[in-house]
Each structure stands twice: as C-alpha cells, then as structure tokens.
Amino acid sequence: MSGIDLSANMLYGEIPWEIGNLSHVKLLNLSHNSFTGPIPTALANTSPIESLDLSDNELSGPIPWQLTQIWSLEVFSLAYNNLSGCIPNSGQFGSFSMESYVGNANLCNLSQGNQCSPVPGPVQEEDVGEASADPFLCIISATSFVLAFWATVAFVFCHPLGQRVLLQL
Known part of the structure; x- marks a missing residue:
C-alpha cells in the first residue's frame, strides 16, 4: 500500500x-x-x-x-x-x-x-462584501442586466426566429 x-x-x-x-x-x-x-x-x-x-x-x-x-x-x-x-x-x-x-x-x-x-497568521483575503459595495460596479452590473433583459424580450417578440420559438412553446 x-x-x-x-x-x-x-x-x-x-x-x-x-x-x-x-x-x-x-x-x-x-x-x-x-x-x-x-x-x-x-x-x-x-x-x-x-x-x-x-x-x-x-x-x-x-x-x-x-x-x-x-x-x-x-x-x-x-x-x-x-x-x-x-x-x-x-x-x-x-x-x-x-x-x-x-x-x-x-x-x-x-x-x-x-x-x-x-508563526505569522494566515493571509487575510479581501472581503467579498467590500467589492460589491462599490457603487460604480453596482451601476454597471444593473445596467448590464437591464440591457440583457430587454435585448432578450426584443428578440423574442420582434425577430422572426424568436417569434417561431415563442409560438412553439
């Protein structure tokens, strides 16, 4: 073994x-x-x-x-x-x-x-909560989500391929 x-x-x-x-x-x-x-x-x-x-x-x-x-x-x-x-x-x-x-x-x-x-202690990792508190990062994330959502809605209702997929459901 x-x-x-x-x-x-x-x-x-x-x-x-x-x-x-x-x-x-x-x-x-x-x-x-x-x-x-x-x-x-x-x-x-x-x-x-x-x-x-x-x-x-x-x-x-x-x-x-x-x-x-x-x-x-x-x-x-x-x-x-x-x-x-x-x-x-x-x-x-x-x-x-x-x-x-x-x-x-x-x-x-x-x-x-x-x-x-x-003996030195463990290396402190950066708190993840601090990164999400950055207002600029929050604005970019929210804007990206809104744009992706409306682009998906527009594709489904306006593009012929999206309409066919919607009708098949």
Missing part, C-alpha cells in the same frame, strides 16, 4: 501510536478530522513516508523532535491545530514553508540566535 487518505472522515480522539507501524506507506493524510492530543512520536517510524498531512484537527502540544528524523518527507502540513512550542529546524523541517504551520497560535519559529518568534 502506498497511501492512506482518511481525511474528512469525522474521526476523533488521539491518533493511535500504532500508526507508526505502517512501514511502507508513502502518503498519510489525516487532515480535516477532529483528532486531539499530541502528535504521536511513533510517526517517526514511518521512514519512507513522503507526504504527511495532519492539518485541520485539534492536535495540541509540541511538534515531536523525532519527526525530524524522517528524511524522505517532501510534503508536510500541521496547519490549523492547537500546537505549541518551537518548530524544529533540523532535517527536512528546514525546507518547509510557514504555510505548513499556519493557524497554530502558540507555535513559534526558531530564528537565528535560537529564539522563538511567533
């Missing part, structure tokens, strides 16, 4: 430590569930794993340093959990972007000088 995707399955409770016995899995996706508790250190035993996604759960505690021993890890996400402490910067962890950790208010990035600094 090369991959296990259990994402969005309403799973809850702690991630079982036995998951570390999956020695031939290359992809493990447990995202979008309700897992709680710490990340099992036994995940470090899944050494050929290339993709590990534990995002969008309720995991807590620090990131186990044992995970830095997984050298095959290429894709990794712990985003949107309740993790705390410093992000390890050894092994593959030095190559992951901050997007892998976003949404963990108590998680810190180990910076130069071995000091922990907070």
Whole structure:
C-alpha cells in the first residue's frame, strides 16, 4: 500500500501510536478530522513516508523532535491545530514553508540566535462584501442586466426566429 487518505472522515480522539507501524506507506493524510492530543512520536517510524498531512484537527502540544528524523518527507502540513512550542529546524523541517504551520497560535519559529518568534497568521483575503459595495460596479452590473433583459424580450417578440420559438412553446 502506498497511501492512506482518511481525511474528512469525522474521526476523533488521539491518533493511535500504532500508526507508526505502517512501514511502507508513502502518503498519510489525516487532515480535516477532529483528532486531539499530541502528535504521536511513533510517526517517526514511518521512514519512507513522503507526504504527511495532519492539518485541520485539534492536535495540541509540541511538534515531536523525532519527526525530524524522517528524511524522505517532501510534503508536510500541521496547519490549523492547537500546537505549541518551537518548530524544529533540523532535517527536512528546514525546507518547509510557514504555510505548513499556519493557524497554530502558540507555535513559534526558531530564528537565528535560537529564539522563538511567533508563526505569522494566515493571509487575510479581501472581503467579498467590500467589492460589491462599490457603487460604480453596482451601476454597471444593473445596467448590464437591464440591457440583457430587454435585448432578450426584443428578440423574442420582434425577430422572426424568436417569434417561431415563442409560438412553439
């Protein structure tokens, strides 16, 4: 078996430590569930794993340093959990972007000088409601709708093809 995707399955409770016995899995996706508790250190035993996604759960505690021993890890996400402490910067962890950790208010990035600094929050997307509040955009949209409506009415009642279609109904 090369991959296990259990994402969005309403799973809850702690991630079982036995998951570390999956020695031939290359992809493990447990995202979008309700897992709680710490990340099992036994995940470090899944050494050929290339993709590990534990995002969008309720995991807590620090990131186990044992995970830095997984050298095959290429894709990794712990985003949107309740993790705390410093992000390890050894092994593959030095190559992951901050997007892998976003949404963990108590998680810190180990910076130069071995000091922990907070992980930046998620990028705020522009509010869709603000764009629709633009009066110029509202006027153009309303005018386009009115013109399209009257063009359709004129076609149906004035053009011979439109009249034939109307009569067939």
